[in-house]
Amino acid sequence: DTGVSQNPRHKITKRGQNVTFRCDPISEHNRLYWYRQTLGQGPEFLTYFQNEAQLEKSRLLSDRFSAERPKGSFSTLEIQRTEQGDSAMYLCASSQADRANEQFFGPGTRLTVL
Amino acid sequence: QQQVKQSPQSLIVQKGGISIINCAYENTAFDYFPWYQQFPGKGPALLIAIRPDVSEKKEGRFTISFNKSAKQFSLHIMDSQPGDSATYFCAASRTKTSYDKVIFGPGTSLSVIP
Numbered sequence: 001d002t003g004v005s006q007n008p009r010h011k012i013t014k015r016g017q018n019v020t021f022r023c024d025p026i027s028e029h030n031r032l033y034w035y036r037q038t039l040g041q042g043p044e045f046l047t048y049f050q051n052e053a054q055l056e057k058s059r060l061l062s063d064r065f066s067a068e069r070p071k072g073s074f075s076t077l078e079i080q081r082t083e084q085g086d087s088a089m090y091l092c093a094s095s096q097a098d099r100a101n102e103q104f105f106g107p108g109t110r111l112t113v114l
Numbered sequence: 115q116q117q118v119k120q121s122p123q124s125l126i127v128q129k130g131g132i133s134i135i136n137c138a139y140e141n142t143a144f145d146y147f148p149w150y151q152q153f154p155g156k157g158p159a160l161l162i163a164i165r166p167d168v169s170e171k172k173e174g175r176f177t178i179s180f181n182k183s184a185k186q187f188s189l190h191i192m193d194s195q196p197g198d199s200a201t202y203f204c205a206a207s208r209t210k211t212s213y214d215k216v217i218f219g220p221g222t223s224l225s226v227i228p
């Protein structure tokens with residue numbers, strides 16, 4: 001499968017715990033995006049990388065959130081001290097830099113914070 | 115000004131009928147308008163997209179109509195099939211900058227009944 005993959009697909013955690021999600025983009029794509037989607041809403045932009053550089057972060061990305069893409073390939077999104085309001089689907093997408101608006105999404109990681 | 119509005123929230127159509135979903139935007143700097151289709155448990159998938167220099171784009175049973183003066187665009191699904199049952203998101207972005215985030219509408223849940 002050459003699409004965007006995300007792991008884990010589901011994560012249940014207790015409030016206050018840290019969680020980390022992984023995204024593997026399409027191999028030839030140098031841009032990688034993170035979105036958050038809550039029930040009944042469209043995806044909301046969180047941050048994006050071009051290669052290993054994080055170029056933009058949304059105000060939605062509080063200081064408890066951190067994203068990395070150390071070698072310009074896979075990316076991780078970590079949420080520290082999770083809160084119930086963090087419960088959502090976390091989506092990763094990738095694209096080529098010259099076709100940045102044609103984004104290919106992964107299946108998402110559904111986070112439930114108890 | 116960054117918001118994309120979408121209606122209806124849900125839609126039920128008979129098999130063979132026409133499904134119509136409408137969207138509106140405020141930011142006249144938007145110049146790329148994609149539609150995404152999302153099935154349960156999956157990430158959104160790019161379905162069709164249009165730029166404001168054309169008023170209509172057709173791909174198979176899917177057609178986007180674009181009204182630049184009204185700042186509105188719509189998706190028409192002809193000969194709707196049960197397999198089209200999904201959530202549809204309209205979106206908007208700017209392409210003339212190095213990257214501007216894609217703004218998604220809240221989504222329309224489409225059910226096509228036999």
